[in-house]
Amino acid sequence: MELTINDIVKIFAVPEDTVNNWIEKKDMPCIKANEQYRFNYIELLDWALQKKIQLTPEVLSLGDRENYEVSVLYQAIKNGRIHYDVPGDNREEVLKSIVDILPLPSKLNRKSLWQMLIAREKMMATALGNGIAIPHVRNPVVLNIEQPSISLCFLKKTVDFKAIDGKPVFILFILLSPSVKSHLTLLSRLAYCLQSTKLQGYLQAKATQEEILAEIRILESKLSSVPDENGKKGDR
Incomplete structure (x- = not known):
């Protein structure tokens, strides 16, 4: 999904001058065509998390909210499960260990998934800082899965994921989706x-899994009252 300057102003609730400053001084990912800036939604979210730029609930209005339940994130984590003490001495080993334990459909090739995750990390690190990373494939369509899932993995020991703050990672959210929209x-x-x-x-x-999922559900319930781009609120 491509965004304009006006979309960015809405997402971050800042004036256009601030966006221009981010482009010039904070390496905000964008391209310029016909004197107009264009932004990739996924790259933008990765950048905002790494730079610790505050997101408003309006970030959801640009996604396909109306086709999803209120607890879509909660359900995705339930699908992917929470895993503790995942082994590995480096980024490649950790991702291999995670792929081996993910609850995946039998038709999905685990080795191919591991290779896609590694390729994405080499292209652009998914570490956000503060010990957290969100590994995901560049193009979710190639996975050919039916249900979205997020596997929350706590590592047995910290590992370097090339985080912008220089801190090693020990918390990973592995995001797998059946479509770009999801x-x-x-x-x-x-x-x-x-x-x-x-x-x-x-x-x-x-x-514990219970504590984390309960908090996710509470946070998502707050988002359900945010109006979408047509002025409608999500259903509770």
Whole structure:
């Protein structure tokens, strides 16, 4: 999904001058065509998380909200499950260990998935800082899966994921989606929820599955009252 300057102003609730400053001084990902800036939604969310730029609930209005339930992120994490003490001494080993334990359909080739995750990391690191990374494939369509899932993995020991803050990673959200639309929805919701101090506390403490899922559900319920681009509110 391509965004314009006006979309960016809406997502971040900042004036256009601030966006131009981010482009010039904070390496905001964009391209310029016919004297107009264009932004890729996924790259933008990755950048905002890495730079710790505050997201507003309006970030959801640009996703395909109306086709998804209120608890889509909660359900995706339930699908992918929460895993503790995942082994590995480096980025490649960790991702291999994770792919081996993911609840995947039998038709999905695990080795190919691992290779796609590694390729994405080499192209652009998915580490956000503060010990968290969100590995995902560049093009979700190639996975050919039916249900979206997010596997939350706590590593046995910290690993270098080339984070912008230089800190090693020990919390990974592995995002797998059946379509670009569902990928955008999950990534935008996860990006918004990760701004929660309470959720961050649970993650840093490696809280129980029940505690983490309960907080995700609470955060998503708040998003259901955010008007979409047509002025309608999500159903609770």
